[in-house]
Amino acid sequence: MSAVVLYCRAGFEGECAAEIQEKAGELGIYGFCKAQADSGLVTYHCMAEEADHIAKKIAVRSLIFARQLFVRVAECNELEIQDRIGGMLATLKALDEDTLPLCGELQVETADTNEGRALSALCKSISTPLRKALRDAGRLTERDSDRRPVLHVLFRSTHSAMLGYAYTYNHSPYPMGIARVRTPKGAPSRSAAKLAEAFKVMIPASDFDSRVSSGMKAVDLGASPGGWTSVLVYHGMMVDAVDNGAMDDGLMQTGQVKHRREDGFIFRPKRRNVEWLVCDMVEKPVKVAHLMADWFIEEQCRQAIFNLKLPMKKRYPSVQQYLQAIRDRFAEAGMRHYELSAKHLYHDREEITVYLRRT
Numbered sequence: 217m218s219a220v221v222l223y224c225r226a227g228f229e230g231e232c233a234a235e236i237q238e239k240a241g242e243l244g245i246y247g248f249c250k251a252q253a254d255s256g257l258v259t260y261h262c263m264a265e266e267a268d269h270i271a272k273k274i275a276v277r278s279l280i281f282a283r284q285l286f287v288r289v290a291e292c293n294e295l296e297i298q299d300r301i302g303g304m305l306a307t308l309k310a311l312d313e314d315t316l317p318l319c320g321e322l323q324v325e326t327a328d329t330n331e332g333r334a335l336s337a338l339c340k341s342i343s344t345p346l347r348k349a350l351r352d353a354g355r356l357t358e359r360d361s362d363r364r365p366v367l368h369v370l371f372r373s374t375h376s377a378m379l380g381y382a383y384t385y386n387h388s389p390y391p392m393g394i395a396r397v398r399t400p401k402g403a404p405s406r407s408a409a410k411l412a413e414a415f416k417v418m419i420p421a422s423d424f425d426s427r428v429s430s431g432m433k434a435v436d437l438g439a440s441p442g443g444w445t446s447v448l449v450y451h452g453m454m455v456d457a458v459d460n461g462a463m464d465d466g467l468m469q470t471g472q473v474k475h476r477r478e479d480g481f482i483f484r485p486k487r488r489n490v491e492w493l494v495c496d497m498v499e500k501p502v503k504v505a506h507l508m509a510d511w512f513i514e515e516q517c518r519q520a521i522f523n524l525k526l527p528m529k530k531r532y533p534s535v536q537q538y539l540q541a542i543r544d545r546f547a548e549a550g551m552r553h554y555e556l557s558a559k560h561l562y563h564d565r566e567e568i569t570v571y572l573r574r575t
């Protein structure tokens with residue numbers, strides 16, 4: 217039996233498994249998941265051609281809890297520490313082109329756990345010699361190519377690794393599926409990284425300049441002390457920062473921020489010229505979901521990024537329910553042209569980030 221391997225935040229294996237099970241079911245595939253608690257990994261077991269079909273058809277971008285996915289073609293469990301590369305090549309030798317297509321790039325990674333991070337030096341040091349050996353063995357193209365699948369090597373321990381492939385058009389380009397982001401210099405809170413990550417991961421690079429650009433008007437609900445506002449200011453936007461709490465002085469001195477000491481659930485802009493609404497208020501997710509729906513139905517903004525806090529239990533069905541509440545509101549209002557996506561980002565803990573855009 218083959219498998220699809222998915223990466224997620226440790227502790228969210230249940231949500232990741234429920235989601236892939238549901239999406240695979242929609243394709244008429246009925247496999248089963250195995251997931252060790254807190255491993256940051258889920259394996260979905262099915263027939264080889266089904267695993268390949270999933271890798272083609274279930275967009276990683278559309279999955280909320282998975283950061284990356286690949287088709288597992290081999291598992292090496294007793295690699296000799298002195299010759300891990302030899303061990304992996306011996307395993308791959310038995311696989312024909314139908315099982316493992318010629319790949320154009322190599323990604324060597326680990327799960328996002330403490331045990332995984334302890335293996336990152338190994339991943340770094342083995343990458344170059346492994347790449348060369350895979351090229352010599354005819355498993356990788358002579359030069360990096362994004363026209364061929366990506367070969368994944370996922371180290372589970374110093375002597376075990378999973379090997380597989382993913383299609384470049386359905387693949388997170390970031391190692392371990394985690395985008396590294398920089399926050400603006402002097403950002404007043406670490407939350408800035410969340411919005412920076414959402415911009416990077418949830419907006420396609422090809423559309424970035426048209427969707428996030430200088431001169432746009434933005435509203436930040438629950439803005440204090442100003443981490444998210446600093447990201448909007450960094451991108452040249454003019455921001456209404458709504459919060460009773462204090463805003464960072466340096467940010468106020470940029471001249472790009474107006475501090476509105478108001479209730480974020482009541483505030484509305486005076487003019488209909490707002491491109492971006494962002495919201496990081498710590499509130500009941502259903503309440504936030506309805507507030508966001510209100511803004512779009514009232515045509516108060518064109519794009520939004522907001523957080524929905526996750527409940528302690530039944531996290532996946534609850535997320536489905538919150539997103540459905542927004543869809544239902546739009547359907548009732550006759551609003552059909554929009555894009556709604558959600559992601560459990562690296563910087564998200566007990567919450568997900570949602571991107572909403574009028575199309």
Ligand SMILES: C[S@@+](CC[C@H](N)C(=O)[O-])C[C@H]1O[C@@H](n2cnc3c(N)ncnc32)[C@H](O)[C@@H]1O
Pocket residue numbers: 404405407408437438439440441442443444445458459460461478479480481496497498499
């Ligand atoms: C997690 S903090 C926001 C951090 C901010 N995004 C940043 O990057 O610095 C949540 C904020 O929401 C604000 N908040 C909660 N309920 C609010 C409401 N009804 N109206 C306005 N702000 C609210 C709180 O005062 C708090 O400052």
